[in-house]
Amino acid sequence: MTAPRRDSALRAAAVLVTVLATVVTTLLEVELTSLRVGGLTGLFHGETDVWTGAGRLIGLAIPVTVAVNLALARFAVATIGRSWAIGVPWALWTLLTLGAAGTRTTEGDYLLGxxxxxxxxxxxxGSVTFAVYAYRMIMNPLTADPTPS
Structure with a gap:
């Protein structure tokens, strides 16, 4: 393969991996939003259904969302090598999250109520995390590699 073709193939693979990672982590974040104290303690007592617990909501999804979205943004920009790459996980995450906010389960509950x-x-x-990363990229743009590969 020639260098430009190989570079394009690697970028396409990086976009695919970014899309898959975004889908998996967004589903994890959506699931963590309904985690409750009773469910977490049930996990330590060997119960398998930790999502139906009683008690207050645990905000574990919030720091997980910040960390994961920063990692997704950094991964996308680093592997794709273009500043537009942050748009891939940001747009997909937003679409999946807003889709979950408007989707009802078979019981009539919203996934993100x-x-x-x-x-x-x-x-x-989650959206502010991507926005802050994009703002930092604007303030410190990517530098082109002076030596071609």
Whole structure:
């Protein structure tokens, strides 16, 4: 393969990996928004259904969302090598999250309900995380490699 073809193939593979990682981590974040204290303690007692626990919501999804979205943004930009690469996980994460906010389960509940403060904060903080990373990229743009490979 010639260098430009190999470079394009690697970029395409990086986009694919970024898309897959974004889908998997977004589903994890959505699931963590409904985690409750009773469910977490049930996990330590050997119960398998930790999502139906009673008690207050645990905001574990919030720091997980910040860390994962920063990692996704950094991974996308580093592997794809273009500043537009941050748009791939950001747009996909936003579409999946807003789709989950408008989707009802078979029981009639929303995946990300308006009465779940963790879900609302995750939607806000997740998007702001990508925005802050994009702002930092604007302030410190990518530098082109002076030596061609």
């Amino acid at each position: 308006g009465d779940n403060w963790v879900a609302l904060v995750v939607i806000l903080v």
